Amino acid sequence: MVDDRLRTPDAVRDAQRWTAHNYHPLPVVISSAEGAWLTDVDGRRYLDFLAGYSALNFGHRHPRLIAAAHAQLDRxxxxxxxxxxxxxxxxxxxxxxxxxxxxxxxxxxxxxxxxxxxxxxxxxxxxxxxxxxxxxxxxxxxxxxxxxxxxxxxxxxxxxxxxxxxxxxxxxxxxxxxxxxxxxxxxxxxxxxxxxxxxxxxxxxxxxxxxxxxxxxxxxxxxxxxxxxxxxxxxxxxxxxxxxxxxxxxxxxxxxxxxxxxxxxxxxxxxxxxxxxxxxxxxxxxxxxxxxxxxxxxxxxxxxxxxxTGEFQHRSTELGARLHAGLHELVGEGLVAVRGRGLWAGLDIDPALMTGRQACERLAERGVLAKDTHGSTIRLAPPLVVTEAEIDEALTQLAAVLAG
The missing domain is CATH 3.40.640.10 (Type I PLP-dependent aspartate aminotransferase-like (Major domain))
Known part of the structure; x- marks a missing residue:
């Protein structure tokens, strides 16, 4: 079966052509997602460390939420x-x-x-x-x-x-x-x-x-x-x-x-x-x-x-501790400061190294999606269904970006 979806460069071009420029998205075109993972139109997978600005706390397509939506759509x-x-x-x-x-x-x-x-x-x-x-x-x-x-x-x-x-x-x-x-x-x-x-x-x-x-x-x-x-x-x-x-x-x-x-x-x-x-x-x-x-x-x-159930609050506490511990190890190694609570972190990158936008672009190249805010600050907010291994993978890629 031929896949006739637009490839990334074409889809990015069309988005820029037909949309008011009120956003400056990364050049990634997502076509599907599940849990903490996104897949683009070229079949490449990314860890989602933005979670729709916390709109996706329960991950992409959580089975219970999808079932509730499907049942209601039929009624x-x-x-x-x-x-x-x-x-x-x-x-x-x-x-x-x-x-x-x-x-x-x-x-x-x-x-x-x-x-x-x-x-x-x-x-x-x-x-x-x-x-x-x-x-x-x-x-x-x-x-x-x-x-x-x-x-x-x-x-x-x-x-x-x-x-x-x-x-x-x-x-x-x-x-x-x-x-x-x-x-x-x-x-x-x-x-x-x-x-x-x-x-x-x-x-x-x-x-x-x-x-x-x-x-x-x-x-x-x-x-x-x-x-x-x-x-x-x-x-x-x-x-x-x-x-x-x-x-x-x-x-x-x-x-x-x-x-x-x-x-x-x-x-x-x-x-x-x-x-x-x-x-x-x-x-x-x-x-x-x-x-x-x-x-x-x-x-x-x-x-x-x-x-x-309290499950997601517990996951945020436990996995957030792991995330913040790993981030604090990078302070002095390219990070100037780390803030946050639970599975939510703001990172100040040494501005002599790169801007927040550049950091997010380089993370995307390594399969992790995050979002910059002001100057050299970026935010991490993975879905609360993220695993320890996925947090460790994101930390590894962030360390590689900071090391140049």
Whole structure:
């Protein structure tokens, strides 16, 4: 049988020809995947150490998730929220229980979850806290990445995300990440929420100082301000706990979830909070045609059930220790610093050696796919189904790249 798929150079050329250049992908064209492995159109296999920016925490085509999707595809895919479907209640209940919250509001993308949280926090501020109409403020952190909608990029400090998209939505105060005093000083009577990533992924997997998150929780409680935890990348097993906040015993007022919630099959996001917060919404005030659709709920419910076993959190802890131990051995051998938690790591490469982009290109040549971020920093985030041998193989190839 003749395989008439495009080869890599042709497929890359066509992608560049017909697509707006909002991404700069590596010249790899994937055609199939399973577990922690990807195969390109030329038949070459790669270890996936990006996992779709943590959207593939359970690996490619996890059998239980694929089975749930197939079963639902044969029955019902979309109703819109104009009607109730038979997958909706289970998904919302089981996700709410996983989060320890009363209510869930399903959406599609991470950015939609963030926009939902912003709207709910403002409405809560006006209806519950008593902030004068139109004056609500939200405190955010430098180096944040919460998405790329017009509102969100307005409080980004990354020039690529921020510049040339104004005018921007007012009402946000930016403070240094990890600086509790600055955060506290930015809060006043108009402040309705602090929106923060427990670990800043896009910034290079930056873990805040120990005690920072509990301090943020304490300040928010004392000042009657909602704590919104963006766990879209850090949550759902990635760091070794169900949520990154769990490592310091912090319970936010609202979890913002996405990426892995869709099992790498469909876009699924949600916010989870108690009734005194999410209960401020009324019919017609917020929604989405595809949010909470039957296919999304069927897959999302199976994701929650996988997490409920604790297996993936345990794998992230145990295998993450192996990954970080191996990475720390390379500090001084081409790496300047290593950060992260669980199966998530940010690596600063000696800029005299290469950029992050060059490192990822050279890793790809050696069969490992990763992603650069700023300057000479790259991120590693393998699926949580990765094995010890696969981690060792990636470390071997990284060491070879650094050695030149």
């Amino acid at each position: 019902l895919t979309l109703t819109s929220r104009a009607f109730v479907h038979d997958q909706f209640a289970d998904f919302c209940r089981e996700l709410a229980e996983l989060c320890g919250k009363d209510l869930v509001l399903p959406m599609n993308t991470g950015a939609e979850a963030v926009e939902t949280a912003i709207k709910v926090a403002r409405k809560w501020g006006y209806r519950v806290k008593g902030v004068p109409d139109g004056q609500a403020t939200i405190v955010v952190a430098e180096g944040n990445f919460h998405g790329r909608t017009t509102t969100i990029v307005g409080f980004s400090t990354d020039p690529d995300a921020h510049d040339d998209f104004g005018p921007y939505t007012p009402g946000f105060r930016i403070v240094p990440y990890g600086d509790l005093d600055a955060l506290s000083a930015a809060i006043d009577d108009t402040t309705v929420a602090v929106l923060i990533e427990p670990i800043q992924g896009e910034q290079g997997v930056v873990v805040p100082p120990e005690g920072y998150l509990p301090g943020v929780r304490r300040v928010c409680t004392e000042r009657d301000v909602l704590l919104l935890a963006d766990e879209i990348q850090s949550g759902l097993g990635r760091t070794g706990d169900t949520f990154a906040c769990d490592h310091e015993g912090v319970v936010p007022d609202m979890y913002l979830l996405g990426k892995a919630l869709g099992g790498g099959i469909v876009p699924v996001s949600a916010v989870a909070a108690d009734a005194d917060v999410l209960g401020v919404l009324r019919p017609g005030q917020h929604g989405s045609t595809f949010g909470g659709n039957p296919l999304a709920c069927a897959v999302g419910t199976e994701v929650v059930r996988l997490l409920a």
